[in-house]
Amino acid sequence: KAGVTQTPRYLIKTRGQQVTLSCSPISGHRSVSWYQQTPGQGLQFLFEYFSETQRNKGNFPGRFSGRQFSNSRSEMNVSTLELGDSALYLCASSSGNSHSRNEQFFGPGTRLTVL
Amino acid sequence: GIQVEQSPPDLILQEGANSTLRCNFSDSVNNLQWFHQNPWGQLINLFYIPSGTKQNGRLSATTVATERYSLLYISSSQTTDSGVYFCAVEARGSSNTGKLIFGQGTTLQVKP
Numbered sequence: 001k002a003g004v005t006q007t008p009r010y011l012i013k014t015r016g017q018q019v020t021l022s023c024s025p026i027s028g029h030r031s032v033s034w035y036q037q038t039p040g041q042g043l044q045f046l047f048e049y050f051s052e053t054q055r056n057k058g059n060f061p062g063r064f065s066g067r068q069f070s071n072s073r074s075e076m077n078v079s080t081l082e083l084g085d086s087a088l089y090l091c092a093s094s095s096g097n098s099h100s101r102n103e104q105f106f107g108p109g110t111r112l113t114v115l
Numbered sequence: 116g117i118q119v120e121q122s123p124p125d126l127i128l129q130e131g132a133n134s135t136l137r138c139n140f141s142d143s144v145n146n147l148q149w150f151h152q153n154p155w156g157q158l159i160n161l162f163y164i165p166s167g168t169k170q171n172g173r174l175s176a177t178t179v180a181t182e183r184y185s186l187l188y189i190s191s192s193q194t195t196d197s198g199v200y201f202c203a204v205e206a207r208g209s210s211n212t213g214k215l216i217f218g219q220g221t222t223l224q225v226k227p
Contacts, residue, residue: 031212031213033213035215042219042220045216050212050213088156090156102205103146103160103163104146104215107157
């Protein structure tokens with residue numbers, strides 16, 4: 001099986017712009033979770049989508065949003081970028097089943113730099 | 116919410132040495148995973164281990180769910196083992212499905 005893919009791998013934006021990141025999960029996985037990694041805050045959960053519905057959300061401002069399509073691919077959007085949004089954004093896919101093994105597998109990440 | 120603490124924060128070893136990394140968590144979990152983050156940032160799955168003991172080559176892990184801790188053992192360390200090791204948990208409860216809470220990581224450096 002192909003692994004989790006993320007595009008683009010690197011991105012440079014300026015303050016005030018918006019950005020869209022994409023994640024394609026492992027075939028058959030219905031859950032996609034997004035995480036932000038920064039040196040100061042570590043790895044933090046952004047949100048999780050399952051069957052096109054946001055099921056869980058972390059403590060991030062409304063500028064961070066996402067969606068999931070019927071083929072389970074997911075996008076996240078950050079509007080009005082701030083310098084502090086510079087980070088590695090990771091997505092993970094899993095079966096999404098809360099009653100059995102729900103191991104998460106991560107993509108290579110998108111490294112966003114905001115100037 | 117659930118808290119995850121890893122120790123030690125940093126570890127320096129000579130090649131061939133053994134090490135134990137610890138992860139403490141503050142509440143019951145559905146899921147516990149250990150990851151190794153490579154220099155390019157990708158998280159590599161090491162173990163899915165909400166309870167019990169597993170082994171994979173030179174690595175093994177044990178989770179004692181009743182006492183809320185997990186241990187990752189690395190034997191005969193190699194320079195390629197260098198990097199950051201993360202423990203992450205999914206707290207029990209359907210409202211936490213798909214939400215991993217990460218520890219701050221242990222940075223391991225293996226010297227030749």
